[in-house]
Amino acid sequence: MTRSRRSGARHWLRTGALGVVALIWLFPYLWMGLTSLKPLTEIVSSPTALWPKQPTLDAYRAVFRSLTLARYFFNTSVMALGIAALQITLALPAGYALAKLRFRGRSWAFGLIVATLLVPAQVRFVPVFSLLAGVGLVNTLSGLILPFGVSALGTFLVRQALLSVPDSQIEAARIDGASELYIVYRLLAPLLRPTLVSLFLFSFVSHWNDYFWPLVLTTDEHARTLPLAIALLREQGTGVRWHIVMAGNVLLSLPALAVFAAAQRHLLRAVTVRGFGG
Amino acid sequence: MRASRRGDPYWMLLPTLLLLFVFFIFPLGMLFEHSLFSWDLLTPPRYVGLANYRSLWRSGELWHTFATTLSISSAVVFGSMTAGLALALLLDRPGRWAAFVRSAVFSAYVVSWVSVGLLFLWLLDADSGILAALWRFLSHGRAPRFLADPALAPWAVAAVTIWKITGYALVIFLSGLQDVPQSILEAAELDGASAARRFRSVTWPLLRPTTLFVATTSLIASFQLFDVVRVMTQGGPVRSTTVFVYAIYEQLFLDLRVGRASAEAVVFFGILLVLTAAQLWLFRAEEGV
Numbered sequence: 001m002t003r004s005r006r007s008g009a010r011h012w013l014r015t016g017a018l019g020v021v022a023l024i025w026l027f028p029y030l031w032m033g034l035t036s037l038k039p040l041t042e043i044v045s046s047p048t049a050l051w052p053k054q055p056t057l058d059a060y061r062a063v064f065r066s067l068t069l070a071r072y073f074f075n076t077s078v079m080a081l082g083i084a085a086l087q088i089t090l091a092l093p094a095g096y097a098l099a100k101l102r103f104r105g106r107s108w109a110f111g112l113i114v115a116t117l118l119v120p121a122q123v124r125f126v127p128v129f130s131l132l133a134g135v136g137l138v139n140t141l142s143g144l145i146l147p148f149g150v151s152a153l154g155t156f157l158v159r160q161a162l163l164s165v166p167d168s169q170i171e172a173a174r175i176d177g178a179s180e181l182y183i184v185y186r187l188l189a190p191l192l193r194p195t196l197v198s199l200f201l202f203s204f205v206s207h208w209n210d211y212f213w214p215l216v217l218t219t220d221e222h223a224r225t226l227p228l229a230i231a232l233l234r235e236q237g238t239g240v241r242w243h244i245v246m247a248g249n250v251l252l253s254l255p256a257l258a259v260f261a262a263a264q265r266h267l268l269r270a271v272t273v274r275g276f277g278g
Numbered sequence: 279m280r281a282s283r284r285g286d287p288y289w290m291l292l293p294t295l296l297l298l299f300v301f302f303i304f305p306l307g308m309l310f311e312h313s314l315f316s317w318d319l320l321t322p323p324r325y326v327g328l329a330n331y332r333s334l335w336r337s338g339e340l341w342h343t344f345a346t347t348l349s350i351s352s353a354v355v356f357g358s359m360t361a362g363l364a365l366a367l368l369l370d371r372p373g374r375w376a377a378f379v380r381s382a383v384f385s386a387y388v389v390s391w392v393s394v395g396l397l398f399l400w401l402l403d404a405d406s407g408i409l410a411a412l413w414r415f416l417s418h419g420r421a422p423r424f425l426a427d428p429a430l431a432p433w434a435v436a437a438v439t440i441w442k443i444t445g446y447a448l449v450i451f452l453s454g455l456q457d458v459p460q461s462i463l464e465a466a467e468l469d470g471a472s473a474a475r476r477f478r479s480v481t482w483p484l485l486r487p488t489t490l491f492v493a494t495t496s497l498i499a500s501f502q503l504f505d506v507v508r509v510m511t512q513g514g515p516v517r518s519t520t521v522f523v524y525a526i527y528e529q530l531f532l533d534l535r536v537g538r539a540s541a542e543a544v545v546f547f548g549i550l551l552v553l554t555a556a557q558l559w560l561f562r563a564e565e566g567v
Contacts, residue, residue, distance in 0.1 A: 017368060018379045025382045025441070028397050031408060035400065047406030090297070093290035100279050103287040109295060116302040118554055122502045122523045123547045126530055126539050127308035128301060130319070150297040167279050180286050209390030211505045216527070227392040231509055234396055242400050253393040260388040264381060267388060271446065272453050 029253075036060070036247035043243050059247035066244075067229050068221070069251070076208055076225040079144045084203040087151040088196055093184050095158030100170060110159075116152045125216050132217065139222050144214060148207065154199050161195045162188060194269070201263050202270035205256055226252055309547075312540035319534055330541035339525070340545060346432065347521040351500040353436035354443070359492055361440065362447025363485075367477070369448070370455045380452070384445035391442065395509030398438045399425070428518035431511055435519050438506055443499070447492050454488030455481070487564055494557035498550060522546045 035043070036059050038052040063069065097103070098110050128147055129138070137143035165188065173183050189196065214225040230248040260267060281287050313330055317323035334340040365383060369376045386394065401409045402424045410421035424434040458481050466476045504523040507513060513520035513528065520528070526546065529539035 014368065015375070018375060021365060021368070022379050022382050025379075025386055028401060028441075031401065032397050043406070048408050048411040090293050094294040097281075097287040097290040101281045101287040101290075102279060103281060103284075106287070109291055112295065112303075113298065116298050118551060119302050119306060119547070120502055120550065122504060122526075123543055123550070124302060124305045124309070126526065126536065126543050127305035127312060129530070130312075130536065131300075131305060131308065146297065147301045150294050150301075152298070155294060170279065174282060180282060180290070184290075205388060209392070211390065211392050211508070212523075215508070216531070227390050231392050231396065234399070234509075240406070242403070242406070245396055246400065249393050249396050253389045256389050256393075257385060260385055264384075268384070268449060271387075271449055 032246045032249055032253075035243050036250050038243050040241060040243065044240060047242075059243040060251075062241075062244045063233070063248045063251065067233070067248070069226075069229075071221070072224060072226045072229045075141060075223055076227075078141055079214075079225060080204045080207040082141070082145040083148045083207045084200045086145065086149045087154050087203055088200055090150055091154040091158045091199070092189055092192075093181075094155050095162055096184050096188060098155070099159045099162035100165075100167065113152050113155050117156075121147075121213060125213070129216055139218050139220055141223050143217050144223060144225070147213070151199070151203065154203070157195060157199065158192065161192050165191060194266075197263075198266045198270040201259060201266050205259055205267065209256060306547075309540050309543055312536055313544050315537045317536040319536055323537070326537065330537045331545070334538065334541055334545070340542070342517065343520055343522055343525045343542075344549070346517075346519065347501055347503075350432050350436045350439075350503065350519070350521060351497055353433065354439045354500040354503075355493055355496050357436065357440040358444045358447045358496055359489070361444045362492065363451050363489075365444070365448045366451035366455055367481075370452060380448065383448055386442050387445035387449075389442075391505030392509055394438060394442050395506045398434075398441075399510050402434060425511055426515055428514075428516045431515055431518050435503075435506060435510060438510065439500065439503060442506070443496065447496065450492050451485070451488060454485050458484045487561075490560055490564060494553070494560065498553050498557070501550065501553065522549075 034050065034052060037055040037057070039054060039056050039058055042049065042052060042054070094113075098106065098113075124147075132138050132143045132147075137146070170183055170187070173187050178187065209227060210225075211227045211231065214223070214228050218224050218228065230245075230252045233248045234245050312323075314325060314327060315323040316326045316329070365379075369380050401407050404410055404421065404423040404426065410424075413421035422430055424430050462480050463476055466480055471479065501521075502523055503521050504527065507519050507521055507524045508527075511519045513524045522542070523546070526539050526542050529535045529542060
């Protein structure tokens with residue numbers, strides 16, 4: 001009797017603690033959404049009132065007026081999709097060669113790929129900037145995509161996954177007359193589906209969110225991406241107009257949160273595999 | 279396995295190796311070279327030897343940047359690991375509510391740094407931010423200006439970072455907890471061990487490799503902090519949040535000092551290598567036990 005009452009109390013204590021945790025992590029999003037629906041007068045007069053008295057979409061209209069959002073959405077999507085697709089397209093044949101083929105210089109190539117894991121974007125941006133400036137690729141989408149075209153980690157993970165595919169399966173395909181390209185993209189890629197989906201989504205989300213590289217490599221409108229544009233919204237003297245900044249912030253974070261809601265399992269997998277693989 | 283044709287492995291690796299060479303290896307060489315020059319991107323570079331390194335050292339800038347980065351990183355690692363472990367212990371059970379809370383915490387890891395930075399800039403706003411209002415309500419006094427006070431700004435940046443990356447620690451700790459055998463915990467409970475004792479004698483020792491992993495990866499990651507600083511404080515007030523990457527960025531794009539920026543990037547790279555080597559060494563030692 002006392003035992004069950006005590007475990008009952010413990011149950012409620014735990015549920016309460018979890019409620020507080022949920023509040024700490026979810027309230028900021030709620031506050032972002034609510035702020036974005038307030039008119040300027042309410043932001044000024046009662047900034048900490050929870051609900052907007054007269055909810056309005058004015059802030060969103062203001063964001064659309066002051067930014068060429070369509071272009072930023074386009075740039076960001078092309079960049080993130082381009083990087084994710086290129087990384088997977090290149091990781092497959094490279095991972096296959098490293099996992100399955102015997103050739104001179106293999107361990108050397110593998111060592112080189114693993115070694116580049118040690119060079120983060122935050123170290124190489126100084127020379128890469130002057131390199132791309134030299135060939136006129138600053139302010140272009142290619143300049144944003146190419147430096148991330150290869151994911152050393154992706155190549156490594158594809159190689160690890162391919163190690164567990166039996167050689168006999170590949171040999172059988174060769175006997176049937178399949179070319180190496182067919183083997184890589186038509187036979188092996190479907191077998192690696194879960195790994196590839198996780199890699200693709202993780203890469204897409206991280207580059208959709210990326211601020212550092214586009215900040216360094218774009219100096220004007222042309223190739224600017226969404227995170228930059230939204231951050232500029234704040235810098236361009238919006239002053240107290242926080243409802244506009246928050247409306248922009250909703251537009252920036254919704255796609256990432258949507259991918260998260262739809263594919264949480266894959267992203268979790270990417271993080272844990274990334275963790276123990278790399 | 280043999281390749282069908284001898285050239286096959288080479289062209290399959292060619293695009294990967296080419297891009298790695300152009301965007302990783304070659305730039306590293308350039309970085310070292312540039313660090314020996316004085317160059318403003320406009321006039322021709324001038325060879326100055328190790329002068330850039332000397333001036334970074336003598337001006338105290340290097341030390342200041344290192345100390346700032348290290349203190350913010352330490353706070354981030356300690357905070358996100360403690361919170362991540364506590365939440366993992368709380369959430370290590372089936373049920374929708376636990377799954378929901380786990381998703382809520384992890385979602386912050388998926389949202390962009392810009393979003394998080396802007397969001398907390400607004401929450402922490404000294405005049406109209408809701409956290410400042412809450413502070414005033416609870417303390418009946420004035421709320422501190424978290425981002426304008428050099429004594430507080432680094433901790434504010436660290437706190438925001440902890441909020442953002444605790445989901446990572448949580449997820450890794452949760453998967454580490456899967457490896458703690460339930461049978462040992464149950465046996466300990468039958469022997470009358472309290473929950474605290476079970477954690478100290480069973481769970482904690484078995485989680486050691488996971489803890490080590492989370493600690494080293496988050497330390498290396500938080501050394502590379504930039505976005506949240508750029509969005510929230512621009513390195514200030516009075517350089518109290520000028521972490522390494524921000525300092526390098528500032529040298530290059532605001533001061534146009536390529537040589538000095540390169541020298542600082544070389545030092546930064548060296549520090550990251552030392553941290554990674556330490557990480558590998560720790561894991562090697564751990565496996566040897």
